[in-house]
Amino acid sequence: MSSIKKFEKPLGMRDTFPPIYEKIERTRQIGRQFLRSRGFDFIETPTLEYYDTVGKASAISDASLFKLVDSQGNTLVLRPDMTTPITRVATSKLLKEKIPLRLAYSANVFRAQQMEGGRPAEFGQMGIEIIGDKSVYADAEVLIIVIELMKEFGIESFKLTIGHAGVLHDILNDYTDHDYQRETLQRLLVERNYVGFEEAVHEFDLPVTKANALLEFINEATNLAAIEDMEKYVRKNDGVEYMKQLAKLIEACNLSQYVSFDFTLSSHMNYYTGMLFEIFASGSGFPLGNGGRYDGLLNLFGSDVGATGFGIRIDRLLEALPKEEMVEETVCILFEDEEFNRALELANKLRQQGARVTVQAKEGLINKDAFTKLFSRVVELSQGEEQ
Amino acid sequence: MNSELTIAMPKGRIFEEAFQMLIDAGFQLPEEVEMSRKLMIEIPEENIRFILAKPMDVPVYVEHGVADIGIAGKDVLLEQQRIVHELLDLKISKCHIASAGLPNTEMDEIAPRIATKYPNIAMNYYKGIGEQVEIIELNGSIELAPMIGLADRIVDIVSTGRTLKENGLVEYEHIADVSSRLIANPVSYRMKNARIQEIVSRLKKIVK
Numbered sequence: 001m002s003s004i005k006k007f008e009k010p011l012g013m014r015d016t017f018p019p020i021y022e023k024i025e026r027t028r029q030i031g032r033q034f035l036r037s038r039g040f041d042f043i044e045t046p047t048l049e050y051y052d053t054v055g056k057a058s059a060i061s062d063a064s065l066f067k068l069v070d071s072q073g074n075t076l077v078l079r080p081d082m083t084t085p086i087t088r089v090a091t092s093k094l095l096k097e098k099i100p101l102r103l104a105y106s107a108n109v110f111r112a113q114q115m116e117g118g119r120p121a122e123f124g125q126m127g128i129e130i131i132g133d134k135s136v137y138a139d140a141e142v143l144i145i146v147i148e149l150m151k152e153f154g155i156e157s158f159k160l161t162i163g164h165a166g167v168l169h170d171i172l173n174d175y176t177d178h179d180y181q182r183e184t185l186q187r188l189l190v191e192r193n194y195v196g197f198e199e200a201v202h203e204f205d206l207p208v209t210k211a212n213a214l215l216e217f218i219n220e221a222t223n224l225a226a227i228e229d230m231e232k233y234v235r236k237n238d239g240v241e242y243m244k245q246l247a248k249l250i251e252a253c254n255l256s257q258y259v260s261f262d263f264t265l266s267s268h269m270n271y272y273t274g275m276l277f278e279i280f281a282s283g284s285g286f287p288l289g290n291g292g293r294y295d296g297l298l299n300l301f302g303s304d305v306g307a308t309g310f311g312i313r314i315d316r317l318l319e320a321l322p323k324e325e326m327v328e329e330t331v332c333i334l335f336e337d338e339e340f341n342r343a344l345e346l347a348n349k350l351r352q353q354g355a356r357v358t359v360q361a362k363e364g365l366i367n368k369d370a371f372t373k374l375f376s377r378v379v380e381l382s383q384g385e386e387q
Numbered sequence: 388m389n390s391e392l393t394i395a396m397p398k399g400r401i402f403e404e405a406f407q408m409l410i411d412a413g414f415q416l417p418e419e420v421e422m423s424r425k426l427m428i429e430i431p432e433e434n435i436r437f438i439l440a441k442p443m444d445v446p447v448y449v450e451h452g453v454a455d456i457g458i459a460g461k462d463v464l465l466e467q468q469r470i471v472h473e474l475l476d477l478k479i480s481k482c483h484i485a486s487a488g489l490p491n492t493e494m495d496e497i498a499p500r501i502a503t504k505y506p507n508i509a510m511n512y513y514k515g516i517g518e519q520v521e522i523i524e525l526n527g528s529i530e531l532a533p534m535i536g537l538a539d540r541i542v543d544i545v546s547t548g549r550t551l552k553e554n555g556l557v558e559y560e561h562i563a564d565v566s567s568r569l570i571a572n573p574v575s576y577r578m579k580n581a582r583i584q585e586i587v588s589r590l591k592k593i594v595k
Binding site: 157159161191192193194195198199222280281284285286287 | 450451452453470471472473474475476568572573574575576577578580584
């Protein structure tokens with residue numbers, strides 16, 4: 001092992017410097033106010049959880065978990081997501097007090113990186129969970145909140161792609177002969193490997209009608225004109241009906257231009273049971289976040305009341321935010337020995353007017369010009385000089 | 388609506404073939420592009436910008452979204468496992484990945500050594516068939532390895548098989564088929580869906 005240099009940080013860990021910190025904080029404030037005004041209550045859960053509970057239930061792959069051992073020998077994980085801990089606390093306690101629950105969070109999550117060392121292994125996530133409401137209105141509420149939140153952040157060019165895990169499962173199930181075939185096709189769709197999907201369909205040696213239906217499906221679903229077009233693949237399907245209803249609700253809010261439907265959308269998060277979606281915005285090469293209905297996760301914690309929600313990555317959100325320079329007046333009061341009191345008085349006066357004021361003794365400065373250059377205004381208080 | 392599309396292309400032979408395909412698909416591109424040292428070619432008529440990269444780097448540009456789509460070999464995609472959408476098999480630059488070695492040789496019983504440019508593909512393949520192997524990563528002239536006793540087998544691209552033959556090697560196992568693929572960044576695929584789908588459907592018609 002190579003030796004660690006003094007300034008080094010663990011792989012994927014980042015320092016947040018003041019300008020970025022301010023941006024993140026402002027973003028969090030906007031999000032927090034917005035979500036609170038829609039009746040969501042913020043919650044915090046511990047950074048460390050048991051591997052056997054949250055670690056195993058979470059959909060984050062085992063290799064991405066940071067694991068450690070406590071003094072009793074239990075394996076712990078740094079929380080890899082917020083949905084799983086919130087489900088834990090909701091099913092064990094909060095649901096007894098209120099149902100449905102509307103919870104929100106803004107916290108850091110941890111995922112070990114295997115690729116290129118510089119990618120963040122710890123990043124902020126903000127999101128909501130509606131737990132205990134299985135109606136289509138809960139899913140619509142989640143989607144509408146994402147869209148309005150994006151607008152609130154000032155992001156103009158963004159898109160939600162919505163799919164349905166149940167419908168996709170039914171289609172793949174109906175047109176394959178074995179479970180392994182369905183699983184292979186599903187995995188290829190998670191990777192969005194459409195070429196591989198077509199190759200696999202040819203390789204499986206399926207009856208011609210089934211193979212053709214799958215190939216047609218993949219073609220049509222990636223260029224979907226209307227949800228009704230899916231009906232020829234699955235007749236009288238509850239999921240398709242559900243999606244039609246959902247589309248109607250979004251249309252009623254006049255938000256249809258922000259969403260598109262793609263029934264090939266599939267997630268490695270296998271606890272998604274119904275509608276699921278991803279959030280994309282110009283400016284970031286990676287999806288901003290994702291969400292969906294995860295009744296399956298509730299089942300893992302022994303509850304069947306259903307849940308839906310979304311999470312957005314703060315680091316990627318920052319990339320998509322409109323660029324705006326923060327203009328802020330910063331005042332530096334430089335004082336000489338005798339003027340200490342006068343400096344404090346002046347500082348208080350300016351602070352009351354809303355300025356950010358730094359009080360600095362001249363004798364403490366190594367390079368006065370280099371330091372004062374960093375402020376938008378400098379006031380020097382010298383001995384005997386009049387203000 | 389017609390926002391600029393950035394296409395990452397591999398330099399060299401594949402570029403010419405792929406470029407010709409785009410012309411055949413009806414895109415207004417100059418017949419002759421000066422392939423000097425330029426790394427970026429603007430085509431204002433189509434609102435397209437090409438960036439020329441090393442074949443191994445195309446998926447990197449696309450994954451990070453600085454290129455919306457790109458053309459990459461399946462070998463590179465298999466090796467790097469990047470998060471990109473694989474939209475279309477262009478069926479150009481066809482070849483395959485295979486293991487090869489000196490004729491009539493058995494692999495070392497304890498831990499055979501495998502020399503390759505593709506350590507991940509090789510590792511996954513041997514893991515998949517339950518062989519424990521030691522991977523030796525080389526950057527070129529892989530065929531040398533068995534000849535001078537560095538490795539029992541090599542894992543490399545084979546197109547005509549001539550290079551293997553000239554170096555006295557024979558192919559043992561066929562690992563994967565390779566051809567050039569059209570790939571897309573996940574965000575661009577959604578945000579510029581209409582344009583990208585149009586390119587896919589136009590190219591689809593002329594794929595042989």
